[in-house]
Amino acid sequence: MSLLVVGTIGIDTVETPAAKRANILGGSASYFAYAASYFTRVSLVGVVGNDFPPAFRDLLAKRDIDLSGLEVAKGETFRWTGKYHENMIDRDTLEVRLNVFGEFNPKVPEASCGAEFLFLANGSPSVQRKVLSQMKKRPKFVAADTMNLWIETARGELDELLREIDALVINDSEARMYTDERELLRAGKMLLKKGPRTIVIKKGEHGALVISADGVFSVPAYPLEEVIDPTGAGDTFAGAIMGYLAAEGNAAPATLRRAVAYGAVVASFTCEDFSLDALKKIERKEIDSRYHALLSMVDIPK
C-alpha cells in the first residue's frame, strides 16, 4: 500500500568521536524515505533550497523514492551542525539554520492525498496536523515523531495531534519529559491514554519498547562492533517500520513486531557510517540476513 512521509531534508555537518564530515545529506524525511524504500515505494513531501546538490536528489531518486512532492524554494537548504559526546548518545547542536524550511508550508500532491500509510516526521505539531488535514480520506495508519522542543513549547497542539494518530514514535528521554514519569512502561501507558493505540519508545543503543493495548513488545538494538555516527538512526528505524507495514498492508500486532525488528536492523546499518553511506552499500538481502540474526539473538528456546 502507498506510503507518504513529510519531514525535513537537510545538509548536515556532523562530528562524532570517530570522525567529522561536512555537508552531508541529512534530515528526517531523507533518512526515513531511504530506509522505507527497501520495503515499498515511498513518496516524500519536503522542501530544499536551490543550493541542494543534484547528487543528493539522485541518491534518493535511485531508490525509486517519489520526489514529486519535493519543493525547491529560493534560498538555502535547512542546515544542521552537531557534535556527539564520547558516549555517542548525547549531542550538542552547534548551529541550526532553518533557511527555506522556516517558511515550509507542506502541500501534499494530489496523487499522494490518498496514501494509506502516513508518517509525520518530527516537525511542529500544527504543521503535522495541517498535513493530516490535507489527506482526502483518513489513512489506514498514521504515525508521528516529535521532540523535546514541541513538548516544551507546543504541548496543547501536540496533545491534539496525539488524538488523531495511530502511533507515536518517541525517544525515551522525550517520553519521560512528556509524561514526567521515570519508568518507560508507565510513561508509555500515559501516552496511550492521550490517543494513539501504539507507543514506540526508542532507546538508542538499547533498542525499543512498544506499548499498546495488545501488550508490551521489547526489541534490542542490533549490537555493533563500531558506531561511526548515530544521526538518522531513529528516522531510519521509523522508515523501515512504516515501509514494512505498508508493504504488508496492515499494522496487526504480529506485523508490527516484525516491522519494529526490521526497524532495529536498518537503524543499525545507519550507525555504521555517516549520512546514508552505509545504507547505500546494502540491498534488501543484507537487511534480511541481519534480521534473521536478530531473531536468533532474542530467541529463548522452549
Next chain:
Amino acid sequence: MSLLVVGTIGIDTVETPAAKRANILGGSASYFAYAASYFTRVSLVGVVGNDFPPAFRDLLAKRDIDLSGLEVAKGETFRWTGKYHENMIDRDTLEVRLNVFGEFNPKVPEASCGAEFLFLANGSPSVQRKVLSQMKKRPKFVAADTMNLWIETARGELDELLREIDALVINDSEARMYTDERELLRAGKMLLKKGPRTIVIKKGEHGALVISADGVFSVPAYPLEEVIDPTGAGDTFAGAIMGYLAAEGNAAPATLRRAVAYGAVVASFTCEDFSLDALKKIERKEIDSRYHALLSMVDIPK
C-alpha cells in the same frame, strides 16, 4: 546439582528517590542465595558479626539455604550506606565499614567442596581464586562477578581468575572500563579472549547481553511501573541464573538462555522493594508467570 556461593552478607542503609530504609539485609551472597533458592538448594559461604540479627538468618534459613558455611566472627557485620540518584542507576556510597568482612578468609565446608556449580560473588580476585582452589574437583560450571575496584587495583589477579572460570558476570560500565571499548559487543569479545566461554553483561534497566562462542543473546529487563530500590538486582539476576542452571544440571546454550531470562525476571522483583522484601512475598509460581510474560514480550512471530 549442588550450588555454592561465596560472597558478602551485609547490613545496608539505602536511600532511593522513592524512600529510605536503615539496617536492612544486604550483601551479594544474601541476594544471590535467596534468588537461587527458588530453583535449587544453595549453600552459602560468608561471614557476619555477632551483631547479625537472628531475623536475617531466619529469613535465609526459611528458604532452605544451607548456612553451615556462614561464619559468625567476633565484631560487627559488614555495613554499607548508599544513596541513589534521581535516575535510579547511579549511586553514591556514603559509608562502607568492612568490619568482620575485612578479615574474611573463606573456608568452604567439607560438604560443599564437591559442589558442581560455583558462584564467586564480587570480592577480591585473589580471595575468589582461593575459594576455587579449595574445591576438591573442578566444578562443572564456575561463574564470577567483579567490580571497578578490582579492575583498577588488581587487574593482573583478575586476568588470572578469568582464565579459571566459565562465565563472567559484569556490569556494562565495568566491561567498558576493563576493555577500554565503548561498544559492548566488542568489550564482550575481548573479555571472551581472556578465558571465560561466556560473558554476561548486565545493563540494569536495559537487560543483559550474553556473548559467547555460541553467539550473542539479548534479553530485556522485565519492565516495571515502579522501581523502589535496585540494590541487589544484579546479585539476584546471577542467583536465578545459577540456580536454574544447577537445577537443570547443565549450562548448554539453550539452558543458559532460559536461565538468563529467569535472571531478568527475579531481578525485576528485587527492584520492587527494599532488600528482599518483594522476593519474600512471592513463590516460584509468580516467577514463572512473569517469565512467560517476558517470553511473549520478546516474541517476534514468524
